[in-house]
Structure formats: C-alpha cells, structure tokens
Amino acid sequence: MRTQIAIVGGGPAGLLLSQLLNRVGISTVVLERKSRDYVLSRIRAGVLEWGTVELLRTAGVGERMDHEGMPHDGCYLAHDGRMFRVDFRDACGRQVMVYGQTEMTRDLYAAQDAMGATIIHDAEEVALHELDGEAPFVTWTHDGKPFRLDCDFVAGCDGFHGVSRPSIPKEVRREFEKVYPFGWLGVLSHTPPLADELIYASHERGFALASMRNPNLSRYYIQVPLTDHVEDWSDDAFWQELKRRLPEEVAERLVTGPSIEKSIAPLRSFVSEPMRWGKLFLCGDAAHIVPPTGAKGLNLAVSDVHYLAEALKLFYSSGDGSALDGYSEQALSRVWKAMRFSWWMTTLMHRFTEHNAYERRMQDTELAFLECSAAAQAVMAENYTGLPY
Template sequence: MRTQVAIIGAGPSGLLLSQLLHKAGVDCIVFERRSPDYVLSRIRAGVLEQGMVGMLEQAGVSERMHREGLPHDGFAISVGDTRLRIDLKGLTGSRVMVYGQTEVTKDLMDAHTARGAQVIYEAENVTPLDFDTDHPRITYEKDGVTHEVACDFICGCDGYHGVSRAAVPDGAITEFEKVYPFGWLGILSYVKPVDHELIYANHPNGFALASMRSETLSRYYIQVPAGTDVNKWSDDAIWAELKVRLGAEAAAKMETGPSIEKSIAPLRSFVAEPLRFGRLFLAGDAGHIVPPTGAKGLNLAASDIHYLSSGLIEYYGEKSAAGIDAYSQHALARIWKAERFSWWMTSLLHQFPELGAFNARMQQADMDYLASSEAAQRSLAENYVGLPF
C-alpha cells in the first residue's frame, strides 16, 4: 500500500489535517491505535479561537458548530466577590466559540465517513520508519497481520505519549518542561451553566473555573494538589467548594446535580524542538503541552495544522518545499507565545503556597493593573481570542 501522507493519530489534529489535505487533492491515510468510541470518550476543552473556527469552516465541518456552539464575547475573572469582565469583542473585535473538542472530533469523523476516507482504527504497534530518507514508511498490525505503507511524509499527531516523538533518535530533540504542583479536578454534569460566559476564579482555597459545553451541560474545575485521588472527592464536596471559590453571586445561581464524569488533569508546560525530523513532522500534543488555563491546547494544535497543511499542499500543488521547510520555525514561534500566555494565566489565577506572601502580592498587583488598565485587558483579550497565524 502507498499514500502521499501518513498521519498517526485520529484525534482532532490528525483528522483536521486529513480533511484539509483531502480537500486539496492530497492523498493520505490516518492510523489510530484506539477505537472510534474510545477517541470520542475523551473529555477535553471546548473554547475555540476564531482561527480554529475559520479552519473548521475551511475544512467544511463547521455547520453543526455554528448551529449548536455558543459564541462568547467575553469572560470574567473573579477574586473573592469582585468580578472583572474581559470584553473580548469590544477590545479586539473578535470572540471565541464554546464547542466541545468531542463535538469537533465527531464532526470530523462524520466527514471522513461521508467521503470514505481511509482511517484505520485499532491499528496496533504503529511504527514510523526511514523518515530520515526519501522513502519513509509506516508499519502496523491489524487483526494479527503486519502491514506496511510507503509514503512521502509522516505526520505525528498522536499526542504526548504517542510513538512519533519517541521514534526520533536520542539527542535530536531538545525538551523544555515545567510541571506544576497541582492539577484540575473536573466535574461534568447536566445542569444549567451558572453564567452565560466563563468565570475564572482566584480564591485563597485555590483556582476554580465555571464553564459549559451547552446550555444544559456544565463543566467545572477546582485546583487540587498533585497526586490527589479523585475518589476522595464526592460530588457534594466539589459543589460546596465551587460555591466558595466562585463567590457569592455565582453560588446563589449555581445548579448542582450528579456528575457524569470526574477526573483530575495534571498541569504541565512542555515544548519539543524542532518539530521536523527529515520527513517526519510533529503536531499538537506530540510536540507541546500547555496548561489548560488559557484554553490554548486544542487551538495550538490547530495552528500547527494550519502551517503543516499549507506547507504540504504547497509542496504537492506548487512543487515548492518552502512551506514544509519553514514549518517548525513558524509553528514554534506561535507555540512559545501561547506557552507564555498559558503560564501567565496559570500564575495569575492559582495558589502557590510554596512561593509565599510575595507571590500573593504580585498576583494582587497584576489583578489591580488589569482592573485599571484597558491596555492590559486588551493584551489579555488579544491572546485569549488567539494571535494570528
């Protein structure tokens, strides 16, 4: 078997890349070690930048998003019982779209099914080979049989723990990492959102976030120490803590109910450099991780796909390697800006007891500056809605 581009990973970045390449007439095959149901069971973020909204439109998979998604013109930062609204639309002219990553993935899956795209699910032991030559290939096992696919390029969209980055020879990658001493305990429940926009809260007990997936499905988070056992937190205990951290106004309006999912996500910042190794490219979580505080993870993967798809389409359409040669440089420049913003948001909104009273005063000074400076709010808003590709 042969294809032009082999894509490892059928999450939103891999499927989006496949869809964009297909629309440009570039042949590709997607390999995924999990089943479709497992891929769709992953609970992930749901705030889309305008750049990603545009990419989904370009890919022809935006109809349901525009019908069911929730456009947001702003969000709030709560400190105690004081709430500061960041007017995204007024400050930047742009907005964000609240639409769950699971829904994005489902829309992409449906588009692939409709066009009969080649997505090989439950492909075991996927291995990228010979990507340092002009003849890369992929091997994988399916139903006990080993298969080989020759290709021109391999795109690793298989996440932080995937095989793509692990296949790169030792010493070829420089890794930058910061691990935070806490995680986010998340609860998903069929209750009405407490507000029509997201609320980020800084409280002495720790960070909290009130978000939503729809008008009837809410997603909440609270900061907990690293290593916390999710089973030690009952639904009632989580709701009670949310009411404390989000402030009196939110507590008075909050609907509570049984959780349909609870989990703890660790927080880390991670970047691998470079993102190209011969004819192997890394994209999305395979090359970088951001804390979820700034809502950049999925959006940053989309910007990678913008640069990568554009480069590959240029390669096949115009016989120019300029785009793929510049992929790593262009993607990393935007990645580091998003890493900075996510680190800053995390530093502003979380409790760091080990850093003492000085850090608490710095957080307060940051909040006071935000509240009093339109320029500071515009900078925050510009980063939140997404820097241009």
C-alpha cells in the first residue's frame, strides 16, 4: 500500500487530521491498534475551546455538535463555602462548547466513512521505519499477517503509550514531567447536571468538579489519593463526599443516581520535545499530557492537528516546506502556554498534603483575588476559552 500521510492512531486527533487532509485531496491511511467499538467506548473530555469548535465546522463535522452541544458563557468557582462566576463573554468575548469527545469521535468516523477514507483497526505490532530518510514506511500485523504502508510523512497521533514518540531517538528527545500526588475519581450518571455551567470547587477535603455531557448525563469528579482504588468507593460514598466539597446552596439540589462509569485518573504534566523528527510529526498525547483541570488535553491535540494540516496543505500545494520545518516550534509554543494554565488551575484548586498553612492561605487569597478582579478573570477566560492559533 501507498499513501501520502500515514496516520498512526485512530482517536480524535488522527481522525480529524485525516478528515482535514482528505477534504483537500491529500491521501491518508489511519492505523488504529484497537477496534472501533473500543475507541468509541472511551470516556474522555467534554469541554471544547472555541477554536476547536470552529475547526470542527471547517472539517465538516460540526452539524450535530451545533445541534446537541451546549455553549457555555462562563463557569463557577467555589471556595470558603461560597461561589462566584467568571463570565467568559464579558471577560474576553468568547465561549466554550460542552460536547463529549466520544460524540466528536463518532462524528469524525461518520464523515470519514462517507468520504471512503481508509481506517484500519486492530493493527498490531505497528513499527515506523526510515523516518530520517527519504522513503519512510510503516509496518503492522493483522490476524498474524504482515502489512506495509509506504508514505511521504508519518503523523504520530497514537497517545502517550503509542509507538510514535519512542521512534524518535532518545538522544534527540528532551522530556519534561511533573506527577501530581493525587488523582480524580470520576463518576458518569444518567442524572440532570447540577448547574447550567461547570462548577470548580476548592475545599479543605480536596477538589471537586461538577460537569455534564448533555441535559440528562452528568460527569462529576473528586480529588482522591493515588493509593485509592475504584473498589474503595461505593456510589453512596462518592455522592456524600461530593456534597461535602460543594457549597451548601448547590449540594442540596444535587440529583444522585447509579453510576454508569467510574474510574480514577492520575494527574500529570508531560512534554516531549521536539514534536518533529525527520518525516515523523507528533500530535496530541503522543507529545504532551496535561492535567484535566484546565480542559486542555483534547484541545491541544486539535491545535496540533491544525498546525500540521495547514503545513501539509502548503507543502502539497506549492512545495513550500517552511511550515513543516516550523511545526514543532509553533505547536510547542501553544503547548507550553496551555501547560502553564493547567498547572495554575491545578495548583489553585487542589489540596496538597505537603502544603503548610501559609501555602493554603495563599491558595485562598488567590481565589479571593480572582473573585474581585476583572483583570484576573480576563486572563483566566482568555486561557480557558483557548488562546488563538
């Protein structure tokens, strides 16, 4: 087989890149190691920056999002038993869209199927070859049979544990990491959302987040130690702890119900530089991980895809490779800004066991300043709704 762009990883980043490229006549093959059902079963982020919303529309996959998604003009922050709202519209003139990553992936699959794009699932033992040469290729096996795909370039969209990043020599890679000493216990339930917008709560017992996927599907999180296991938390225990961490005015109207998904996600920040080596370009979690506090993971993957798609379109239309050469630097500039915001949100809202009374008082003071400062809210809103591409 031969294609122009081999895309390793069939999650939202890989599918969106394939969608954007195929729409302008650039051929792709997407290789995914899991089945389509597995990809669609993953529960992930639900807050889209406005740049992500606009890019999905450009890609021709925004119709259902515009019909079913929930635009949010702000969010709530809670501390000291009270709550205040940051108005994104007033602060920076933008919104976010609440629309689940699973639904976005479903829309991308449908669009790819409609255009006859090539997506190969259950691709095992994927390996990348000759990335620093003129004729890169990808090999894999399926049902024990070997396959080979020749290409011009490889896009590594296969996540943190994929094969793409390790294909860059160790002596070339520079990695930065911070592991946080806690995780998020998340529960998905068929219950109406607690509020019309997300509630981020800082409490002496730990962080909590009340979010949603649609008017009848809610997603809630609480901060837990890394030593906890899902089995340690019954539904009743989760709901009781969530109520303790929310202001009384909202906790009393929380509608509870059986969990339909429950998991614990550790929090970390991770960046690998560069994001390009030879004919290989990294996108999304293959190159960087952010804690979910700032809702940046999926959105950073989308901005990577935007930069790479634009660079490839320029190359194939004019032979100009300058944007490809600048891809890593351009993408990393935005990545590190999102890293800063996610780190700020995480350190602001969570309880750290190693913090002393002074450090905890500084968290409270930062929140109090944010509550009364229009300038501070503008900075938060600008970052939350998404920095420009």
